[in-house]
Amino acid sequence: MEAAADTLRLYPDPLCGKLRETVAGLHGVTSDRVFFGNGSDEILALCTRAFVEDDGSIGFFDPSYSLYRTLAQIRNAKIQAIALDADCAWPAPDPETADLFLLTNPNAPSGRLYPEAQVEDFCRRARGVVVIDEAYVDFAAAHCMDLAQRLPNVLVMRSLSKSYSLAGLRAGYAVGNPDLIAALFKIKDSYNVNRLTQAAALAALRDQAHMLDNVRRIKATRQKLAAELTAMGFQVHPSEANFLWVKPARPAAQRLYELLKDRKILVRYFPGTGTGEHLRITIGNEEQTERLLAALRAPELDNSTPMS
């Protein structure tokens, strides 16, 4: 509120100095290891230009964040999409391949968390830069922020869109090797993060208790919803994120997606082998969760008896 004032006539701090100091303090690093972006999406786009040559390659798991493929196409890079199985288990990828590897951990849409040891081993053997996209990590039991300090080719990225509930603000950051951070600074737009976002992000990052409360509430709802859906016959994958990846017994995922949409309840459906049998259900508030469960208990949507 204070920032929505006469000072808006002034250009923003191009270096996001206070924000980067605050992030550095949170993670116990120096601020030359921190980059702040106009959402972590901007950081991903910058990485595809800073770390990938014109005939280079970009790798990622499939499924993971669908933007990765789009960014690789915009960059006109070779795409190395490593297929995950239905459980989205760690696929032991060949680390020699990509100039830039984008690794969502916890994975989306499955919510699966890959152990730090596996991620570290992969990063150590990787030829290029690895971005560990921890957009959902505040909802998880562990994180890989240590690798941003230990390994020279790793950036760990965080977002304020999920655990801080500030998707409208566009605020994300990356932590890692100062040389990688400097490369991002070199090509970014001068004033990529506006004054209002800098002020609001600073306030949000300084109020860790608020974020942790938010996370606690969402994790409690996640646990409750997982139990209810399991009881209804859904196969519910263990989730370390703010959504559940579930496989309905019947009706089939796409049909159930449409029936819920008719009732103004929006869940995510990703067509395709493996993903097409699942739905991704974002954890809402108590009221939204009750509405979802009530809808699923209606006879037409009843999931309790598997189809013969």
Add this chain to the structure above:
Amino acid sequence: MEAAADTLRLYPDPLCGKLRETVAGLHGVTSDRVFFGNGSDEILALCTRAFVEDDGSIGFFDPSYSLYRTLAQIRNAKIQAIALDADCAWPAPDPETADLFLLTNPNAPSGRLYPEAQVEDFCRRARGVVVIDEAYVDFAAAHCMDLAQRLPNVLVMRSLSKSYSLAGLRAGYAVGNPDLIAALFKIKDSYNVNRLTQAAALAALRDQAHMLDNVRRIKATRQKLAAELTAMGFQVHPSEANFLWVKPARPAAQRLYELLKDRKILVRYFPGTGTGEHLRITIGNEEQTERLLAALRAPELDNSTPMS
């Protein structure tokens, strides 16, 4: 203020729908001719990627906006810098040369406005896309927005950083051929303009009276300051922008810049042939203008007697 609320948890409108409708209404075009960016700097950067091939070229006048050269270097494009004379007069550039030509009008740092007829003739003969960067045009007697409607290879760009005094917000837009606009949409970050900027920019654009008052005040101060500086022996170029481009008699420009800086008065000095003999003085408020004039009247800075 209303937008700094619970709705910040929601992603921004990726298409800036309301903003683009408002801009379209202001300029009498359809909204498929409008692109909104995270500052016009972002639009310039997108243009260097959307309209320039990997072995392509980017042209601009020298001097003009210093970011153009930086963006061309980041894009690794051939640079075609067309030297302006000391008066920054229209140099009749060869239009066949660049994939993308970035044309500041009114020019910075001189404040010189090029007539629409000359600009139109150049654009009609240009091989590539011409961006007419009208960042300062609200302070000028004329503009080229009509060309955005008439010519297929032209984008006319505006900023909210100058006449709307909202540099901290990061808000700028481009108007032109729907195919060019679509190309920018194709490669932009999904959520390039955050919710707060969208809300504040909308409010600002809907209050044209406030902007016009601002402009009227700055133009009145510009006229007064130009008269005072001329009386003091400065050569003052006619300005259609919110700054004056002046050549001091004595002390020399660089020395005067430093003497003013010692007195906490910041003006712009651009080293180099032609520019190095001038200062760019941004029009401030009444108090700032009085402080500048008082400083210039001090014996040490006295500009009234040319050096023998």
